[in-house]
């Protein structure tokens with residue numbers, strides 16, 4: 129098993145009953161998951177960066193939330209247009225994008 133360097137958790141407002149309903153979902157976060165997967169794949173980082181969709185982090189007003197571990201960096205109000213910058217600067221360059229951090 130290969131352990132990823134970064135685990136990226138993106139809130140898609142998943143609930144235990146299987147229903148996706150919540151703020152991040154309403155802000156198109158499933159599209160964010162897709163964008164992250166494409167960007168990571170396009171840059172050949174699939175073995176280093178794992179993308180997972182999650183349930184609510186409890187800070188919906190800052191959503192869509194993207195949490196990156198092991199660093200514990202949380203990004204808020206993330207839009208599709210921000211994905212390339214996060215992947216390039218954080219996952220390739222090792223520098224979190226301060227302007228998006230919460």
Ligand code: FES
Pocket residue numbers: 139140141150151152153183184185186187188189191192193
């Ligand atoms: S629904 Fe995403 S943080 Fe609450």
